[in-house]
Amino acid sequence: MQIIGELINGMYKKVGNAIKDADPKPIKALALAQIEAGANCLDVNCGPAAKDQVEAFKWLIKTIREVTPVKLVIDTTNLEATETALKCAPQSIINSTTADPQKMEAVFGLALKYNSEVIALTMNKKGIPRNKEERLELAAGIVTYCSQIDFDLNKLYLDPVILPVNVAQLQAMEVVEAVRDFKILSTPPPKTVVGLSNISQRTHQRSLINRIYLVMLIEAGLDAAILDPLDKNLMQAMIATELLMNKHIYCDSFLEAYKNR
Numbered sequence: 053m054q055i056i057g058e059l060i061n062g063m064y065k066k067v068g069n070a071i072k073d074a075d076p077k078p079i080k081a082l083a084l085a086q087i088e089a090g091a092n093c094l095d096v097n098c099g100p101a102a103k104d105q106v107e108a109f110k111w112l113i114k115t116i117r118e119v120t121p122v123k124l125v126i127d128t129t130n131l132e133a134t135e136t137a138l139k140c141a142p143q144s145i146i147n148s149t150t151a152d153p154q155k156m157e158a159v160f161g162l163a164l165k166y167n168s169e170v171i172a173l174t175m176n177k178k179g180i181p182r183n184k185e186e187r188l189e190l191a192a193g194i195v196t197y198c199s200q201i202d203f204d205l206n207k208l209y210l211d212p213v214i215l216p217v218n219v220a221q222l223q224a225m226e227v228v229e230a231v232r233d234f235k236i237l238s239t240p241p242p243k244t245v246v247g248l249s250n251i252s253q254r255t256h257q258r259s260l261i262n263r264i265y266l267v268m269l270i271e272a273g274l275d276a277a278i279l280d281p282l283d284k285n286l287m288q289a290m291i292a293t294e295l296l297m298n299k300h301i302y303c304d305s306f307l308e309a310y311k312n313r
Contacts (some may be wrong), residue, residue: 053294054093054276055287056125056145057086058249060112062099071101071108076115083116089281090311094120095147096137097127105133113140125171125278131158138166145169147278148211151176151190156197169207171245174230180213187212187230188237195237209243209276210234214250217261224251224265232272245276263289270294 059082062068070078083094094116102108105128113124117140126137127147138144148171149159156172163170174181174190181187191210198208212230215223227246235241251265252258263286266277270293281287291310294300303309 053270053274053290054243054245055091055281055290056093056095056245056276056278057082057089057091057281058095058247058278059086059280059282060094060116061097061127062101062108063097064099068099068101071098071112074111076118079112079115080119083120083122086281087120087122089284090287091122091281093123093125093145093276095125095127095278098133105130106136109133109137110140113137117141126168131162134159135162135166138162138168142166143168145171145209147171148173151194153197156194160198160201160203163207164201164203169209170203171209171211173211173213175213180215182226184226184229184233187226188233191230191234191242192237195242199238205238205240205242209245211245211247214246214248216253216255217251218253218255228268228272231269231274235273243275244273245278246274248277248279259283259285262286266290267293271297 060067060079062071066078086094096112098105098108124141125145125147126134128134134146146159146163146168149155150173159170172194174187176190198205212227214227217224231244234244246269248262248266252261255261267289288307291307295302295306300310
């Protein structure tokens, strides 16, 4: 499973301060710590800390590239900042587009220009779908658009959009079933991704809720997740789930074997 580390985000105080002060040490430390913990991609988000997102992304990517060549996920709604980031780190993942035609045209245009992948949210101007069927309809529209512009479906990630369990409890299973059904939309099937931490926002047992939900999503066929790889219990649950689904060969030290593969 593809693990996208979520911690280089300006919404976190330490990262926000580092961006404001142009202090590379916290950014480099977080990049290396997430990779050491098992992340194979890093989400990069300036958040509200940057007055100038274009310059902030230039600085962030330069800083990260001084310690690792790992694939980056460019997380911003600012198209100018997205293109600047892709110039610095082509073949990244753009996070994200919605299913709105104008937004798809702009984002997939950048993806084709810079040979990048795309996370597409199954939502539109009407908002987040109420059920699996509405998510599936939007996902089908995104897949169809990709086919029309000859965008490689191997580079597409569909995000069914998680809502917090404390305000939209019924949505949790709708997302799980959407992940399962997205796989029938095309050949090859689109990849699926979620922003895992959304499920536990403002709850009192965040780590527990995150790891149980991740197990459910993996069983449904999830390919990637934006999450906190420094949560040891979460990562161990992910590894054990994939083991029991016969994705790895058992040995008594299977946790260490996964990390050292």
